[in-house]
Amino acid sequence: MHEWSIAEGIVTALLESFKDQKIIEVEVRVGELRDLNIDVLKEALSILSKDSGLEETRFNIVVSKAFFKCLNCGEEWGMNKALEILNEMLEIENYIVEEGELEPPVHFIPSLIIGYQKCPKCKKVDIEIISGKELEISKVYLGDES
Amino acid sequence: MFDPRLSLLEKKLENTENIILFGSGKGGVGKSVISSAASYILSETGYNVAYIDLDFYGPSSQNLFPVGAQFKGGRGGIELPVSNNVRVMSIGYMLGDKPFPITGKEKIDLLIDLFSILNFPILDFMVIDLPPGMGDELTFTQRLFRDKISMAVVTTGSELSLNVVSRLVKYLRVENIHTLGVIINMANLFGEYSPIQIGQKLQLEVLGTVSYYPELEQFKTVKEKIENVPGFRKQLEGIVDGILDKLNL
Numbered sequence: 001m002h003e004w005s006i007a008e009g010i011v012t013a014l015l016e017s018f019k020d021q022k023i024i025e026v027e028v029r030v031g032e033l034r035d036l037n038i039d040v041l042k043e044a045l046s047i048l049s050k051d052s053g054l055e056e057t058r059f060n061i062v063v064s065k066a067f068f069k070c071l072n073c074g075e076e077w078g079m080n081k082a083l084e085i086l087n088e089m090l091e092i093e094n095y096i097v098e099e100g101e102l103e104p105p106v107h108f109i110p111s112l113i114i115g116y117q118k119c120p121k122c123k124k125v126d127i128e129i130i131s132g133k134e135l136e137i138s139k140v141y142l143g144d145e146s
Numbered sequence: 147m148f149d150p151r152l153s154l155l156e157k158k159l160e161n162t163e164n165i166i167l168f169g170s171g172k173g174g175v176g177k178s179v180i181s182s183a184a185s186y187i188l189s190e191t192g193y194n195v196a197y198i199d200l201d202f203y204g205p206s207s208q209n210l211f212p213v214g215a216q217f218k219g220g221r222g223g224i225e226l227p228v229s230n231n232v233r234v235m236s237i238g239y240m241l242g243d244k245p246f247p248i249t250g251k252e253k254i255d256l257l258i259d260l261f262s263i264l265n266f267p268i269l270d271f272m273v274i275d276l277p278p279g280m281g282d283e284l285t286f287t288q289r290l291f292r293d294k295i296s297m298a299v300v301t302t303g304s305e306l307s308l309n310v311v312s313r314l315v316k317y318l319r320v321e322n323i324h325t326l327g328v329i330i331n332m333a334n335l336f337g338e339y340s341p342i343q344i345g346q347k348l349q350l351e352v353l354g355t356v357s358y359y360p361e362l363e364q365f366k367t368v369k370e371k372i373e374n375v376p377g378f379r380k381q382l383e384g385i386v387d388g389i390l391d392k393l394n395l
Contacts, residue, residue, distance in 0.1 A: 002263060004221040009150035009262065012157070017148060028150075094240050098219035105217075105240040108224050108263045111256035112237060115246040125245055133255060137148040 002098075002108060003036050006135065007044035010059075013137060015052060025058040027139035032066040032079050033110040033132035035103075066132020070119035077120055079132065086116045151262035155290060158261060162196075162269040164393060165294045166326070167287065171314035172307045173278035176331040177300045180356060181275040182210040182368040183382045184298075184389070189231045191386065193270035196226055196233035200287070201277040202248055202256065205238030210368045213239060222265035230369045235264060253282045261290070280317055288323055298353060298389065299328045303336030303344055315348050326392045327351035329385055332358040351392075354385035 014023060030036055038061050045059045066079040086104060095102040106113045110133045118125045159165075168181035178201065185197040199207035211229035217239065218225045226233035237246065237260075248256060266272075276283050288295055297318055301311040311328075318325050328348055330341055333355035345352040359378050365371045372379045 002219060002221065002223045005154065005223050005263070006150060008157075009152075009154040012153035013148045013150045016153060089244070091242060093216060094242060096217045096219045096224060096240075102216075103219060108219055109237070109240070109256065109259045111248060111252055111259060112240055112246075114248050114252065115237075115241040115244040126247055129252065135149065135151060137150055139147065 003041040004044045004048075006036065007041055007048050010045060010137060011048045011052060011054060014054060014057075014140070018140065018142065022143035023054060023057045023140060024143045025060060025139075025141040026137060027060045027062055029062050029064055029134045029136050029138040031064050031110065031132040031134040033082075033106065033113060033129070034135060035107045038063070062138070064131055064134050067130040068113075068117060068132075069128045069130050070122060070124060071126045071128055072124040073119060073122040075119050075121040076130070081120055082113065082117060085118060085120065086113065089116045089118075149258070151258050154262040155258070158264065158266055159272070159291060159294065162266060162272050162294060164270065164296065165272045165274060165287075165291050166389065167274045167276055167284070167295060167297045168300055169276035169284055169297060169314060170278060170300045170307075170311055171280060172301065172310040175300050175302050175307055175311075176356070177278075178206045178210065178275050179362070179368070179371065180300055180329055180331060180382070180385075181273050181298075182207065183372055183378070184386055185232050185271070185273040186230060186368050186372055187379075187382050187386045188271050188273070191390075194233075194268060195231075195271045195273060196235070196266065196269050197273045197275065199234075199236035199238065199275045200257075200283040201275060202237055202246060202253065202283070203277060205236045205241070207234055207236035207275070208238040208242075209366050212367060220265070223263040225265050226267070230367075233267065233269070235260070254286055257282060257286050280314060288321065292323070296324045296326050296393065298326045299348070299350060300331055301328060301344070301348075302332045303330055303339050305338065308339070308344065308347060312348055315350060325350060326389055327353040329353050330355045332356070334358055353388040353392075354381060356381045356385070 189195040211234040213227040328350040334357045341352045
């Protein structure tokens, strides 16, 4: 549910950066690793936009795929494999309780996945996140000044 | 194009009055024990305190401030759990003893995620335990929260330590970071310079000295250390008084 917090950040950033300008459409790029509930994010954006000047702004959420690379042997893997490795390594006390559900900490802090991965091929832990952590307002389409 | 997390950061800390960074430049001088003990004593004095461990490679607050429960998340992000009346956060709680070889850009991203996802209550003090060096944990934090930050420098009296720490002090001066003074740890082990001489060498006010107490090692948590080693408690109380004086509190 911290989608609400992220939505607040998006709305605040837009209002600060485009004061007195009409924003037609916004593209928000979200990495798969953040495991955000897109419907909740959209709902939060819609509610937080009310009476802010962004009521008519269209929010387009684009999810980018997660990829990882082993810096030792060059092996690359995607989200499904990463989740498999994460679940093997994650201990019960490391989960975060969110509305009665257990969420892995990477849901809140994606960079932590580095501590929960090892190369599926050579088993080394020196790995890089190629993509999947993004959280950015990637495009903004402006209309006439309001 | 824009990172919406950055818009959250200022808001997140708008209810925090003071941020005190405990840093050294040098490793192994006792920053974690001193900063956690200062947090404990500030809280005992009646202040609302959060202790944030930014030592990503060697987090220790899971030992100093055990929380004994899973973290909770919600609309506003992750709630900071309470240990001995101090709100605490460290990635050590979420990683246990797993290696965490985070580098470069990833580290800044982690800092942004961490500060933008935490749900900070009203705080009189946020105490930040910095890792050794002058890395992103120091430079990024001071850029971000500059108006609220004060720095407490921790050193031992060893020549090696003082040489490294003096570089940090130069950085603080050049960057115009409000510096409270220097805390001299393990003061009874290194006799080459007196506290006054160390203060003169670093051109900093001495906030206090802390002796080396071998018995501190027997106790894992900060509460046990403070409650069982009266000399340690007394010296830390003096240091906290000094910090409060410097902040006119």
